[in-house]
Amino acid sequence: MKPLREILHRNRNSRGGQIAILQEIQETYGYLPKNTLIELAKETGRSLVDIYGVATFFKAFSLKPRGRHLVSVCLGTACHVRASAQVVEEFERQLGIARGETTPDNEFTLQTVNCLGACALGPVVVADGQYFSQVTPSMVKQILTRARSGLTKDSFKDSTTSSPGASRRTDRKKSF
Amino acid sequence: MKTKKKLSSIADFRAYTARLNTGRAQPVATMVIPSGTCGIASGAGELAHVARKEIAAKKLDRTVRLRVTGCHGFCQMEPSVLVEPAGTFYPRVGAHDMPRIVDAVAGGKVLQELLYRDPHTGQRIEKQNEIGFFRQQMRTILARSEKVDPTQIGDYLMDGGYEAFVKALGGSSPKQVCAEVKASGLRGRGGAGFLTGRKWEMLANQPDGRGKIIVCNADEGDPGAYMDRSVLEGNPHSIIEGMLIGAFATGANEGVMYVRTEYPLAIKHVLIALDQARAMGLLGGNIFGTGFSFDISLVKGAGAFVCGEETALIRSIQGKMGEPRQRPPFPVQKGVDNKPTAINNVETWANISLIIRKGAAEYSRIGTKNNAGTKIFSLVGKVKNTGLVEVPMGITIDAIVHGIGAGSSGKTRIKAVQTGGPSGGCIPASNFHLPIDYDSLAGAGSIMGSGGMIVMDEETCMVDVAKYFTGFLKDESCGKCFTCRKGTQRMHELLDEITDGKGSIGHLKLLEELALAVKDTTMCGLGQTASNPVLSTLRHFRSEYLAHIEQKRCPAGVCRTLVSYSIGETCTGCGACAKACPQKAVGGEPRRRYVIDKNNCIKCGMCRSVCKASAVHVQ
Numbered sequence: 039m040k041p042l043r044e045i046l047h048r049n050r051n052s053r054g055g056q057i058a059i060l061q062e063i064q065e066t067y068g069y070l071p072k073n074t075l076i077e078l079a080k081e082t083g084r085s086l087v088d089i090y091g092v093a094t095f096f097k098a099f100s101l102k103p104r105g106r107h108l109v110s111v112c113l114g115t116a117c118h119v120r121a122s123a124q125v126v127e128e129f130e131r132q133l134g135i136a137r138g139e140t141t142p143d144n145e146f147t148l149q150t151v152n153c154l155g156a157c158a159l160g161p162v163v164v165a166d167g168q169y170f171s172q173v174t175p176s177m178v179k180q181i182l183t184r185a186r187s188g189l190t191k192d193s194f195k196d197s198t199t200s201s202p203g204a205s206r207r208t209d210r211k212k213s214f
Numbered sequence: 215m216k217t218k219k220k221l222s223s224i225a226d227f228r229a230y231t232a233r234l235n236t237g238r239a240q241p242v243a244t245m246v247i248p249s250g251t252c253g254i255a256s257g258a259g260e261l262a263h264v265a266r267k268e269i270a271a272k273k274l275d276r277t278v279r280l281r282v283t284g285c286h287g288f289c290q291m292e293p294s295v296l297v298e299p300a301g302t303f304y305p306r307v308g309a310h311d312m313p314r315i316v317d318a319v320a321g322g323k324v325l326q327e328l329l330y331r332d333p334h335t336g337q338r339i340e341k342q343n344e345i346g347f348f349r350q351q352m353r354t355i356l357a358r359s360e361k362v363d364p365t366q367i368g369d370y371l372m373d374g375g376y377e378a379f380v381k382a383l384g385g386s387s388p389k390q391v392c393a394e395v396k397a398s399g400l401r402g403r404g405g406a407g408f409l410t411g412r413k414w415e416m417l418a419n420q421p422d423g424r425g426k427i428i429v430c431n432a433d434e435g436d437p438g439a440y441m442d443r444s445v446l447e448g449n450p451h452s453i454i455e456g457m458l459i460g461a462f463a464t465g466a467n468e469g470v471m472y473v474r475t476e477y478p479l480a481i482k483h484v485l486i487a488l489d490q491a492r493a494m495g496l497l498g499g500n501i502f503g504t505g506f507s508f509d510i511s512l513v514k515g516a517g518a519f520v521c522g523e524e525t526a527l528i529r530s531i532q533g534k535m536g537e538p539r540q541r542p543p544f545p546v547q548k549g550v551d552n553k554p555t556a557i558n559n560v561e562t563w564a565n566i567s568l569i570i571r572k573g574a575a576e577y578s579r580i581g582t583k584n585n586a587g588t589k590i591f592s593l594v595g596k597v598k599n600t601g602l603v604e605v606p607m608g609i610t611i612d613a614i615v616h617g618i619g620a621g622s623s624g625k626t627r628i629k630a631v632q633t634g635g636p637s638g639g640c641i642p643a644s645n646f647h648l649p650i651d652y653d654s655l656a657g658a659g660s661i662m663g664s665g666g667m668i669v670m671d672e673e674t675c676m677v678d679v680a681k682y683f684t685g686f687l688k689d690e691s692c693g694k695c696f697t698c699r700k701g702t703q704r705m706h707e708l709l710d711e712i713t714d715g716k717g718s719i720g721h722l723k724l725l726e727e728l729a730l731a732v733k734d735t736t737m738c739g740l741g742q743t744a745s746n747p748v749l750s751t752l753r754h755f756r757s758e759y760l761a762h763i764e765q766k767r768c769p770a771g772v773c774r775t776l777v778s779y780s781i782g783e784t785c786t787g788c789g790a791c792a793k794a795c796p797q798k799a800v801g802g803e804p805r806r807r808y809v810i811d812k813n814n815c816i817k818c819g820m821c822r823s824v825c826k827a828s829a830v831h832v833q
Contacts, residue, residue, distance in 0.1 A: 053470060053511040055533025061475070061514060095535040095692075097517030098475050114437035115632065115668045116594035118682050124819040131796055131818070152519065152686065154476055155440035156252045157592055157666075158289030158600035169255030174823035176794060 041066050042077055056084070056092055060099060069100040097152075105140045105147040107185045112162040114153030120172075122161035126150055128175040132182055145186070220495035223503045224384045231371050238372065242279050243319050246296040246360055250285030250447045251479050252440075257309065258282075258293040264312040274320050281369075284359045284448015284483075287602035288347055291330070296342055296360065303342035305330045333598055333620050347599045350618045352580065354588050355564050356604045359448030364483045367490040370451040376496060378570035379458045383504055391463035392418055395566065397574035399586035404431060404522070404559030405634065405663040406739075407652035410566075413556050416546045417464040420554035426466040427550045428457060429557040430510075431527060432473040432480070435519035436635030437686065439666030441590040441602055442560035446473065446480035449564070450487035454510060456563035458496065459570055461508040464556060469510035470531055475517060484512055519636070519690035523738050524557050526692070537692045538738035559664065561590060581607035585651035589662070595632075595669035598623045605650070612646035615669055626672035630754070634663025636683045636690075637743035639750025640676060659750040661743070675772035676755040677762055681709035683747035691740065698741035701732035705748055713773040717763040726752060771832035774817045778833060781808050781821075785829040791821035 159171035291305035396411020549555020639660035802808035
């Protein structure tokens with residue numbers, strides 16, 4: 039398994055150790071694939087239980103594959119007092135899944151986060167790396183439509199179709 | 215700024231900064247665009263892009279400069295533009311207005327119609343420091359973020375950066391530096407308020423030999439607080455400088471910055487800053503030929519609130535599960551890799567260079583006797599002006615909430631602030647005369663914490679807030695202590711039943727008993743403070759609990775089971791609610807008052823969120 043070797047090599051001297059390695063695996067695959075973790079245990083001599091413990095202790099790791107689009111709804115205190123709970127519920131209704139789940143067509147993963155640190159703008163939603171501020175339930179549909187079409191203003195008009203290039207366009211938008 | 219060769223001595227450093235300063239002695243009109251995560255979320259990236267294009271197209275690059283910085287604090291008004299040296303402030307700038315602003319800056323003019331409008335008087339105010347939000351603050355740390363592009367070490371150097379470090383390195387002994395920090399009275403800004411100078415002395419007194427480690431705790435897990443993110447994004451070199459001084463004072467040879475993974479921009483800027491400092495010879499072996507060696511590495515957190523606790527943070531740095539452990543041995547005896555370790559919060563580190571530059575005596579003049587210096591708060595929630603505010607310790611809560619924050623953002627009165635995050639408590643409006651410092655907040659049943667200040671008005675249900683925090687803590691409890699693991703869960707269940715209308719007086723008794731038990735019988739700070747949100751709301755807002763229990767009513771209109779939606783007389787009959795309702799529970803005729811079928815209504819709030827006439831009421 040080549041990417042894992044490279045990740046291990048890059049992190050051989052890094053301070054973060056196991057967590058840094060798991061973070062890179064997650065960046066590579068979008069989640070922590072079971073086989074890679076088994077491989078990791080073999081390569082590093084750590085027990086699989088130990089690795090599983092770390093992988094499930096921290097919120098940033100996912101053992102399940104994620105959808106093409108990732109929607110994170112902030113449930114920090116500032117967002118909570120401005121009714122972010124209603125926003126998550128609307129996402130759940132629109133997508134037909136519960137928080138933490140992925141739609142059956144693998145398009146969307148819906149997750150909640152404890153605080154994104156943009157508290158003055160709450161409720162905050164991040165879709166594919168793009169921040170949306172002061173979100174109300176009525177904006178949810180629009181955010182999903184925009185995420186589907188790659189979050190570019192031009193593709194905003196033809197909303198419902200998701201072109202094959204959509205997620206690539208999204209990736210470019212992702213960086214700050 | 216591309217870095218040149220390594221600087222090999224203090225004289226080299228002085229000559230280099232002198233050259234930098236003469237090179238840019240002429241003040242040029244500069245547009246400053248705050249582009250922290252919050253700024254970017256509001257569209258600052260596009261503003262900078264348009265500004266750059268305009269300056270190039272109009273060939274103004276000699277008359278107008280652009281500086282993209284971190285957050286200045288007034289997040290509510292972002293994206294904003296600050297014009298230097300005049301100090302003109304343009305709030306909520308649209309990208310289409312940018313060409314006009316560029317022209318105005320080039321021509322030395324002010325665009326009246328785009329200026330900030332005072333919410334009370336309605337008057338336009340030109341200068342940033344005359345706006346109420348800024349005027350009432352003391353921005354010793356935040357204002358530095360205006361001066362530097364965080365990706366340019368040259369900007370930081372021209373703002374007097376690394377001078378404090380060089381002053382310490384060249385002219386003091388480690389003992390003197392420790393003593394200076396101790397004399398300043400600086401207390402840890404992470405929340406506990408331990409005297410920083412004492413902590414440093416303890417580390418300095420540890421035997422050498424195995425090496426010592428200092429850590430910057432940037433695992434800002436407290437929901438509602440984001441000053442650490444802002445300082446790291448906007449001025450990463452100030453933290454590196456603080457850590458350099460700390461290392462010199464304590465004899466530490468290794469530094470670790472532990473940054474939470476939810477802050478990608480902060481991580482990016484810190485990595486850039488570390489590379490620049492290394493390239494310039496500020497980090498590494500034999501710094502400036504003095505024989506002092508120190509380097510910093512960055513470790514990304516992976517999302518666990520408990521990792522803000524020292525011993526959990528140490529385990530997490532070592533790549534393990536972030537479970538706290540029993541103390542002693544304290545981290546200063548046995549920390550990362552069993553080496554003596556001192557951990558300070560981001561804001562604490564940001565204060566260090568100020569202390570060394572100004573001197574302890576001058577620094578401790580700010581604030582009150584046992585609470586020196588300033589503190590940054592994130593003023594958020596139901597308040598008009600939201601953002602980061604930096605105030606001298608000892609100022610009253612009221613001065614922040616009603617002065618700087620300009621009062622309630624909604625239609626109802628402000629009834630409380632919540633400080634200290636999940637470990638803190640709610641302070642009712644009747645206590646807003648209290649000064650803000652470690653001791654008086656603790657006396658009021660809350661804590662200073664890292665500085666989250668969430669404002670709550672009469673549409674915020676305090677029982678729901680308590681439920682929110684216990685829900686948060688039950689998810690974040692590491693599970694090691696039974697009382698914390700099960701206690702937070704049971705408290706959450708009890709609160710859930712109360713908000714669901716199934717509560718009894720027995721629930722309250724049990725809740726109180728449980729809260730005290732959890733407080734007394736858990737090992738780490740998370741568990742010991744986990745009851746604070748419950749106990750402080752029970753103490754100050756018992757009547758709200760009773761309304762839920764006895765009248766099955768939620769006075770704030772938040773708890774779903776206990777409220778109902780209705781449409782009032784101000785309804786214009788536009789039909790937007792009927793269209794938005796996922797249940798088709800709203801009916802009526804155009805231009806007449808619509809009606810909600812209560813049997814069908816799931817109380818999702820869609821109708822209320824789309825109503826332009828504010829006609830949907832929750833009771």
